[in-house]
Amino acid sequence: MADESNEVSGSLTGAGAGAGAGAEGGVAALVMSNLDRKITDDFSQYTVRKDLVSEVKGNALVPSYVLEYLLSKYATTTDQESINAGVKRVRDILADNYVHREEANLIQSKIREKGRYQVIDKVQVALNEKLDRYEATFENLGISRVVVDSITVDKNPKLLVTGIWCMCTLVYAYSGDRDEVVTFSWTP
Structure with a gap:
């Protein structure tokens, strides 16, 4: 019989989302495995949560790699509050600087x-x-x-x-x- 305590987890490549949305209109929390958490903590400058790209894109016709670059600067952490603040910062940068x-x-x-x-x-x-x-x-x-x-x-x-x-x-x-x-x- 399978162990029912195992949780389904997403990965840093955006394969899945967590169970609930973040606080106060934030992004959905991603359930991370211990390996994903360690990679994010140790190599934060090289990891990007791909699931956040669609969260911030909006109507901007900007390539995904530009959004990934911004997310890697402002939203690469395991702390949900920091992720929400980083996503807000990226949205603000796009709103203020992206040229429509x-x-x-x-x-x-x-x-x-x-x-x-x-x-x-x-x-x-x-x-x-x-x-x-x-x-x-x-x-x-x-x-x-x-x-x-x-x-x-x-x-x-x-x-x-x-x-x-x-x-x-x-x-x-x-x-x-x-x-x-x-x-x-x-x-x-």
């Missing part, structure tokens, strides 16, 4: 009015041979000719090929010419 195409003009205005603004968008870079510099195009933000330094391109060669999703801070620097926005810092 229909809100591109609003975000461009925020960059101008605030002087700098952090965005999450897909960025592709090309060499402008006439001006001998690299220039970025932001897919959802709808801006191009954003000057990018050579060091950033050297460290991230995929910018020149397929482009990458990244969180970057844009700085407004109007100088009377068409290059009004320049990149400041990147987190690919």
Whole structure:
């Protein structure tokens, strides 16, 4: 006869969810095995609860690996309160920084009015041979000719090929010419 005290548990790959929802509108608690708990405690920077990706995605058309990156920074722990706080933080980051195409003009205005603004968008870079510099195009933000330094391109060669999703801070620097926005810092 099987031991009825065994619990069905999910895994870090999101195979199953726990029995109940977290406190005060939080995410569902995941019943973790001792091995999952040890891995999460010892290697928190390398583990992601895949079940949380759908919890935070909402209507953002952002790739899962971007959400996984954010979750690995803010919601990798075995403590349910910390997980709920981390998921809230990721949702807030997406709400504040992810660029929806229909809100591109609003975000461009925020960059101008605030002087700098952090965005999450897909960025592709090309060499402008006439001006001998690299220039970025932001897919959802709808801006191009954003000057990018050579060091950033050297460290991230995929910018020149397929482009990458990244969180970057844009700085407004109007100088009377068409290059009004320049990149400041990147987190690919």
